[in-house]
Amino acid sequence: MRTPRENRFSPHTPLGEGAEFDAIRRMLERWGPRARRIGDDAAVITSVGERSLVVSTDTSVENVHFRREWLAAREIGYRAAAAALSDLAAMAAKPIGMLTALTVPEAWRDELDAITDGIGEASEMADAPIIGGDMTTGGELSLNFTVLGTVRNVLFRTSSRPGDRIYVTGRLGGPLSALRDFQAGRIPSDETRIRFAHPVPRIAEALWLSENGASAALDISDGLAAELGHLAAASRVVVTVALEEVPAMAGMSALEVAGSGEEYELIVTAPADLDTLEFTKRFRIGLTRIGDVTSGPARVVLTQGGESVNPPTGYFHFTD
Amino acid sequence: MRTPRENRFSPHTPLGEGAEFDAIRRMLERWGPRARRIGDDAAVITSVGERSLVVSTDTSVENVHFRREWLAAREIGYRAAAAALSDLAAMAAKPIGMLTALTVPEAWRDELDAITDGIGEASEMADAPIIGGDMTTGGELSLNFTVLGTVRNVLFRTSSRPGDRIYVTGRLGGPLSALRDFQAGRIPSDETRIRFAHPVPRIAEALWLSENGASAALDISDGLAAELGHLAAASRVVVTVALEEVPAMAGMSALEVAGSGEEYELIVTAPADLDTLEFTKRFRIGLTRIGDVTSGPARVVLTQGGESVNPPTGYFHFTD
Numbered sequence: 001m002r003t004p005r006e007n008r009f010s011p012h013t014p015l016g017e018g019a020e021f022d023a024i025r026r027m028l029e030r031w032g033p034r035a036r037r038i039g040d041d042a043a044v045i046t047s048v049g050e051r052s053l054v055v056s057t058d059t060s061v062e063n064v065h066f067r068r069e070w071l072a073a074r075e076i077g078y079r080a081a082a083a084a085l086s087d088l089a090a091m092a093a094k095p096i097g098m099l100t101a102l103t104v105p106e107a108w109r110d111e112l113d114a115i116t117d118g119i120g121e122a123s124e125m126a127d128a129p130i131i132g133g134d135m136t137t138g139g140e141l142s143l144n145f146t147v148l149g150t151v152r153n154v155l156f157r158t159s160s161r162p163g164d165r166i167y168v169t170g171r172l173g174g175p176l177s178a179l180r181d182f183q184a185g186r187i188p189s190d191e192t193r194i195r196f197a198h199p200v201p202r203i204a205e206a207l208w209l210s211e212n213g214a215s216a217a218l219d220i221s222d223g224l225a226a227e228l229g230h231l232a233a234a235s236r237v238v239v240t241v242a243l244e245e246v247p248a249m250a251g252m253s254a255l256e257v258a259g260s261g262e263e264y265e266l267i268v269t270a271p272a273d274l275d276t277l278e279f280t281k282r283f284r285i286g287l288t289r290i291g292d293v294t295s296g297p298a299r300v301v302l303t304q305g306g307e308s309v310n311p312p313t314g315y316f317h318f319t320d
Numbered sequence: 321m322r323t324p325r326e327n328r329f330s331p332h333t334p335l336g337e338g339a340e341f342d343a344i345r346r347m348l349e350r351w352g353p354r355a356r357r358i359g360d361d362a363a364v365i366t367s368v369g370e371r372s373l374v375v376s377t378d379t380s381v382e383n384v385h386f387r388r389e390w391l392a393a394r395e396i397g398y399r400a401a402a403a404a405l406s407d408l409a410a411m412a413a414k415p416i417g418m419l420t421a422l423t424v425p426e427a428w429r430d431e432l433d434a435i436t437d438g439i440g441e442a443s444e445m446a447d448a449p450i451i452g453g454d455m456t457t458g459g460e461l462s463l464n465f466t467v468l469g470t471v472r473n474v475l476f477r478t479s480s481r482p483g484d485r486i487y488v489t490g491r492l493g494g495p496l497s498a499l500r501d502f503q504a505g506r507i508p509s510d511e512t513r514i515r516f517a518h519p520v521p522r523i524a525e526a527l528w529l530s531e532n533g534a535s536a537a538l539d540i541s542d543g544l545a546a547e548l549g550h551l552a553a554a555s556r557v558v559v560t561v562a563l564e565e566v567p568a569m570a571g572m573s574a575l576e577v578a579g580s581g582e583e584y585e586l587i588v589t590a591p592a593d594l595d596t597l598e599f600t601k602r603f604r605i606g607l608t609r610i611g612d613v614t615s616g617p618a619r620v621v622l623t624q625g626g627e628s629v630n631p632p633t634g635y636f637h638f639t640d
Contacts, residue, residue, distance in 0.1 A: 041410035042376035056362035090361035230336035
């Protein structure tokens with residue numbers, strides 16, 4: 001147990017005894033200033049002010065979202081946290097903090113420091129301090145994150161309008177390409193492996209987009225085609241996308257690219273005057289027009305070479 | 321997929337296609353008005369106002385927090401949500417909503433409706449609408465809840481002062497008694513079974529206590545003795561409790577009662593003028609003085625018949 005003197009300078013509530021609390025103390029030491037005021041029954045946020053609060057929760061489970069043999073423990077922690085933070089980007093919210101609920105089996109205990117460091121890396125990258133959490137044992141490693149942010153103008157997925165153009169950030173297909181290599185026992189290229197292991201939530205990009213005329217956004221977790229379906233349903237519009245316009249990782253077909261999940265790039269709709277050049281200059285990633293929003297009963301039309309093509313059947317997730 | 325006409329009157333964002341979304345649609349139907357504005361990348365809360373926001377996350381895992389053969393699926397859903405909501409009570413927060421992240425193995429799919437109903441029951445009881453969530457497959461059933469509330473005067477665990485008295489709500493020992501019966505293959509009594517299967521977060525009680533002079537509070541998830549340790553550490557005080565004063569379920573020894581976890585009753589500290597009779601009249605549960613807070617290096621002193629006794633070694637959780 002820490003002495004009172006140490007506690008006086010701690011940013012956290014002094015913790016009692018027990019193995020769980022020893023583990024939490026160890027995590028807090030590794031997180032340093034990235035963790036704030038941990039240790040009471042709940043986190044308290046006093047500074048929401050006039051902005052709306054945005055909250056999302058996301059779980060990454062061993063053998064569903066990753067396999068132990070594919071990623072380093074630090075990458076597993078980072079990737080799970082980044083996936084959750086990406087939902088804040090999808091709403092154009094500025095992170096204010098996150099809570100992490102970990103289920104850590106005995107067989108993973110030796111990796112907890114590395115997982116902790118990966119979570120800390122994501123927290124620092126997104127400027128989202130760790131303000132609370134929970135830890136339990138269990139039969140499989142599971143990392144749940146609840147992310148909180150504030151926003152003035154939410155980028156809902158319901159507000160695409162006929163006449164809007166459809167854009168995508170970055171280049172798609174990397175995660176699926178890496179996944180296929182992992183599954184086949186091959187070593188993915190550095191370029192695709194990093195897209196799988198180290199996705200980057202487009203938080204600053206989304207904020208800029210919301211301030212520069214974007215009408216709606218989603219992040220790509222289920223694959224481009226599936227997310228376009230969600231967009232069409234939510235906004236009650238026809239979403240037409242030319243697959244050859246989608247920036248693709250080398251070696252991936254257009255349909256593979258449209259089915260690649262866990263990209264965490266953004267799909268954005270906006271009127272025609274969106275300044276994509278300014279975006280790319282600022283963020284050093286592409287913002288590519290891939291299609292258009294028109295009126296009509298909610299549906300997705302994918303084309304290739306001017307011909308309509310069937311969407312990839314579902315999400316190429318390795319467990320589905 | 322719902323038709324646009326139905327969607328116009330839905331409180332939710334229209335969802336796209338896919339098995340996961342079919343499952344979510346089904347859950348939303350069962351929850352009815354208890355679920356609000358589900359379906360975008362994140363939940364948006366606009367009404368925090370001048371109050372502080374309180375957030376907590378809690379996970380219940382199969383074979384760690386419950387066993388399938390002990391509880392009905394509806395009870396599993398209810399109990400996991402109630403456990404999370406209890407952390408709002410521990411801070412004296414008024415619930416504003418909750419997010420539910422479920423890991424549902426194939427073998428549990430047929431029970432999802434019943435789990436959903438149990439979650440809905442907890443949501444209604446606590447007046448905490450379901451405002452978001454996540455669902456994934458996995459190897460073991462896991463139910464994570466993030467609960468959000470607002471509060472004017474937070475009941476931290478750091479603010480007990482020497483001279484305060486220590487109180488506990490309700491009657492302890494039921495969950496451990498039921499657990500022992502389950503483990504021995506016996507049928508617990510109705511009285512102890514309901515304390516295990518259907519704990520009640522003391523939300524209204526905590527609000528009243530915070531408005532009537534309480535200085536600190538915790539909910540009992542790890543057992544009375546362990547929580548007193550957390551209180552002593554957090555407030556940097558000596559916590560002295562006479563075990564014979566703790567209201568006990570029949571047939572349980574004082575030390576067993578002090579080690580019974582997952583009670584979700586409250587430990588409260590307050591100056592001597594707290595009106596316990598008014599509390600009991602109002603809430604129909606006991607608020608019993610069990611000890612005192614004094615100054616000195618943080619520690620717990622348990623007594624029985626005037627003699628100091630050793631605390632139960634750790635938490636009598638069935639996996640520890």
